[in-house]
Amino acid sequence: MSIVIKEKENKINFSQVLRSPLISRQESGILMAFLLKISLEVLLTHSETEIRPAVYKRFKLLEAKRLKNWPIAYLTGVKEFYGFDFKVSPAVLTPRPETEYMVEEIVEIIKNRGTGSKEHDKSASLKPIIIDLGTGSGAIIISVAKELKRLAPTIYRRAEFLAVDISVPALKMAKNNAAQHKLARKIKFYQGNLLSPFKLNKRDLSQSELIIAANLPYLTPAQIKKSPSISREPFLALDGGSDGLKYYRELFKQLRELFKQLSELPTVGNLRIICEIDESQAKKIKTLTKKYFPHAASEIICDLSGKKRFLFF
Template sequence: MPTVKEILNDTKKRLKEQGIDTYSLDSSLLVSEVTGLTKIQLVTHDRDEVTEEQINRLENLVKERLKNKPMQYILGHCEFMGLDFKVTENTLIPRGDTENIVEEVIATIENSGYNTVLDMCTGTGAIAISVAHYTKAKVTASDISSKALEVARENAKILNADVNFIESDLFENINETFDVLVSNPPYIESEVIPTLMEQVKDYEPMLALDGGKDGLDFYRNIINQAKNYINQNGCIVFEIGYNQGGQVKSLLENAGFVNINVKQDLAGLDRLVIGFKL
């Protein structure tokens, strides 16, 4: 039977030939998945033989990656804010960029003494669960997708996070008010979606991507009603696309929010907007 080193090198070769930039990392993750070895053990146990069952399983996973299926969907989980989240094709894959919005919410809670948070369009529950994990706030999360909420509830259970989940089309089933309303809504322009990378447009749920003609549909709909659901002196926090800061800021200003700030990510691109209700 082949060794760990042999199947790792073969996997790297196949992914590289397919033009997958992350072929080395992906190969290590896939071989680790089927052998149960850590990244370090792939080196220290590289002469260990693998079983036929492991080879067959690896082959199935490699075929999925060669089709540009995202690694997170192949493995069924991903890391976010130091926590391990289950992901399925019914949920958007949590991105590292979204950690910016979580960190902003956590800092705002700590600085302002906020106690209640609503995460709208929660998907995997990554934002809500992270906020619940790292603060003492009472967290509610909503999504229109029942399948996404199944994943979010499972993540909360696994991570021992106390989050109240509500199936709701935006505010339809929301009956409380909150100190913080946070959302990473769909914000990609409809006509841009066909130009996205295959692993995004072909696998991630369109429901979580399409923000309408100009990408702002969900911001408008949320902002138009948000003041009815935010407590006095509370705030609203959005993740945004790199080119949407000025537009979302204007929407918030027109709705009467104050002290509005557009903030950048580590790459210097506009990534979130925060505003306050007097």
């Protein structure tokens, strides 16, 4: 009897949890909804519902981890990206909302093939090969495939979807997500350094349009050191060498070698590329592009807050 009374005394509800916040109300809500296996909306509209002591104890453990910079997505194991849910773990970077722009852009390019300029007409006859370099959780390639399947099913059927990561645990997560989204057979995953897993010959290259999404590690060691919020994410997903451009430099070299097989260097028609960068790198990556692809008309694109975050050509 006394035990029952004690339990009753210990019972609290979510409104009470919010009265002494250590983390933001939004984050408390996400964690509690995750523990209660209900949606955040349901939790917020039933915030007087009692929370069992065992659940409250687990909540406090997660809250303590959050205070030690664990991303919320690692605590719940899920991150929403482009309106889809992706499993995540400390083996992969948690996909960021600004990266959704890459999905939008690629889907637009592919959907609009064959409309507009002569160059675009040329690309319409080519087979689209979409490559996600540094796929991590697989968020980019999976979102592109899902969107194309919905919006341009004929092109989707013709297209190839390839994804690469150097990290074996990241690839495992990406494959898991592809299976979850029923794309396990459509997307091919490769382990390796950038484009090295592919053997593309002259025929492949002249009959295909390579559309490359590259969100490669681009931070400098100094930037990583002064950002506690990313301290729990894989170093391998963040560190881009002394100027942050180590991987983009290597990718451009690999691409130039690959396209040497063709008589002319690629322009629109055989190669489209979109890379995520840090805003401080815009000028330098433009110069790199000019060096490796002198004929490409490259553009720097800003995110919604006006920061220069993407290179596109």
